[in-house]
Each structure stands twice: as C-alpha cells, then as structure tokens.
Amino acid sequence: MTIALHTWNTPNGRKISVALEEMELPYMVKTVNISKGEQHAPEFLRISPNNRIPAIVDPNGPDGQPISVFESGAILLYLGEKTGRFLPASLRERVPVLEWLMWQMGGFGPMPGQVHHFRLVEAESDRRYGLKRYSDETRRLYGVLDRRLAEVEYVAGALSVADFAILGWAWRHERHQVSLDDFPNVKRWYEALFARPGVQRGFDVKLDDA
Structure with a gap:
C-alpha cells in the first residue's frame, strides 16, 4: 500500500523523499504549496497539527491500521522502525x-x-x-x-x-x-x-x- 507524502520542495521535504527512495517504499506525492498557504487548510491540519510540511499518511501502519505522522524527524524514525533500515536495532x-x-x-x-x-x-x-x-x-x-x-x-x-x-x-x-x-x-x-x-x-x- 502506498504512503502519501504531503510535502513541498524544501530541505525538510527532501529529507523524506530521500528516505522513502533509499528504503524502497512505495509513495505518492501530495504537494502542499506553502507559498499559497495550503499548509493551513483544515484537511492538512488534521494530519499536521503544527501546519508544517512534511507529513505522511501510511495506510499500512502499526497493526495494519492507517497512521499519520508529522515532523520530519519523527517521520524518519517511524520509517526506520517500519523498515528496519538506516536505524540500528542495537x-x-x-x-x-x-x-x-x-x-x-x-x-x-x-x-x-x-x-x-x-x-x-x-x-x-x-x-x-x-x-x-x-x-x-x-x-x-x-x-x-x-x-x-x-x-x-x-x-x-x-x-x-x-x-x-x-x-x-x-x-x-x-x-x-x-x-x-x-x-x-x-x-x-x-x-x-x-x-x-x-x-x-x-x-x-x-x-x-x-
């Protein structure tokens, strides 16, 4: 199942696209045009309470249930845990x-x-x-x-x-x-x-x- 990456062309956005590619996870990009204030839209606020990109929605989260994750550092840790890659177990x-x-x-x-x-x-x-x-x-x-x-x-x-x-x-x-x-x-x-x-x-x- 495909992860939705809500993002824009910024350093924080690129962190996640790089991680998704390196981890070989299927994903789709949903642009959030921050120059037009789209980060303040109610539908984006529901997955990113801080009104900041990036955020992801993983339809196959823990226990097979959907999950949304905001803040780029949290997303990287989540993806590392999910895949077991680029985040050591020790x-x-x-x-x-x-x-x-x-x-x-x-x-x-x-x-x-x-x-x-x-x-x-x-x-x-x-x-x-x-x-x-x-x-x-x-x-x-x-x-x-x-x-x-x-x-x-x-x-x-x-x-x-x-x-x-x-x-x-x-x-x-x-x-x-x-x-x-x-x-x-x-x-x-x-x-x-x-x-x-x-x-x-x-x-x-x-x-x-x-």
Missing part, C-alpha cells in the same frame, strides 16, 4: 543516530533557516545584524559536522536516517552562503551521498507545482 548503535538527528532538528535547520530569512529582509540594518548572527552560527554548525566527519564515514558511523536529515539542509549550502570547499569532510560526505541512486531519486522527484 541501542548503542542507535544512540549516535538519535544524537545527530536531534542535532539537525535543533540546530542545523533552524539556524540556516534564519539565514534564508534575513537574506530577504529589506531593511539594511536589520538584515546585516540578523545575517551575521545566523551566518556565524551556521558556519559553526558546519564546522561541528566537518569535525565529526573527519572521524567517521557517515555521521553515526553507518549510513542512517540522521544523514538523510542533515543532507536535506546541506543541500542548500549555497543559500547559506557556505562553500563546501571550506569543509572538506562535509564535501566528501555530501558527494558520496549524492552518488547514491536512492538519494538522486529522492532529489529528482517532483515536490512542487512548478
């Missing part, structure tokens, strides 16, 4: 996956997202202050990631949902005004992931109305 091996997934959700997403925002602010004084504040923090986070990837091939050791989560945001590094040449370990990891057919399919699938 608690010791699972801990770094959870650590780096939470790192992405709490920092490497909200901070680059503020860079996106302040680049578009019209007032020069507001833009300059906000852009410096969040650009500095974003570069710090890239540095954290670079140091981690100097030690391991993927962020949690083996390829995991944490990599998919972080990749969704690293994909927008140019918007963050960050050159991956400044972070060679991130660049190696980024290029290795994009060499994977599943990741390529996850980024190629159409997630908007254009």
Whole structure:
C-alpha cells in the first residue's frame, strides 16, 4: 500500500523523499504549496497539527491500521522502525543516530533557516545584524559536522536516517552562503551521498507545482 507524502520542495521535504527512495517504499506525492498557504487548510491540519510540511499518511501502519505522522524527524524514525533500515536495532548503535538527528532538528535547520530569512529582509540594518548572527552560527554548525566527519564515514558511523536529515539542509549550502570547499569532510560526505541512486531519486522527484 502506498504512503502519501504531503510535502513541498524544501530541505525538510527532501529529507523524506530521500528516505522513502533509499528504503524502497512505495509513495505518492501530495504537494502542499506553502507559498499559497495550503499548509493551513483544515484537511492538512488534521494530519499536521503544527501546519508544517512534511507529513505522511501510511495506510499500512502499526497493526495494519492507517497512521499519520508529522515532523520530519519523527517521520524518519517511524520509517526506520517500519523498515528496519538506516536505524540500528542495537541501542548503542542507535544512540549516535538519535544524537545527530536531534542535532539537525535543533540546530542545523533552524539556524540556516534564519539565514534564508534575513537574506530577504529589506531593511539594511536589520538584515546585516540578523545575517551575521545566523551566518556565524551556521558556519559553526558546519564546522561541528566537518569535525565529526573527519572521524567517521557517515555521521553515526553507518549510513542512517540522521544523514538523510542533515543532507536535506546541506543541500542548500549555497543559500547559506557556505562553500563546501571550506569543509572538506562535509564535501566528501555530501558527494558520496549524492552518488547514491536512492538519494538522486529522492532529489529528482517532483515536490512542487512548478
């Protein structure tokens, strides 16, 4: 049975399309045009109470019953549990996956997202202050990631949902005004992931109305 992915062409949306492709799960895309406010529609609110994409509806959820899941991190954990892929069964091996997934959700997403925002602010004084504040923090986070990837091939050791989560945001590094040449370990990891057919399919699938 096919999972419905309610999404738009954003870093958080791409996390899930990549995961679904890598896990080889059948899914259909239902676009939610956030530029037109479709995320506030009552029918979307029923599956995503926070009015944010992405969300999924799995008709074959636990015990064979339908389930909806919102928040991209929760979706990745759900899909990992469902398939038994990219989410280790061993608690010791699972801990770094959870650590780096939470790192992405709490920092490497909200901070680059503020860079996106302040680049578009019209007032020069507001833009300059906000852009410096969040650009500095974003570069710090890239540095954290670079140091981690100097030690391991993927962020949690083996390829995991944490990599998919972080990749969704690293994909927008140019918007963050960050050159991956400044972070060679991130660049190696980024290029290795994009060499994977599943990741390529996850980024190629159409997630908007254009």
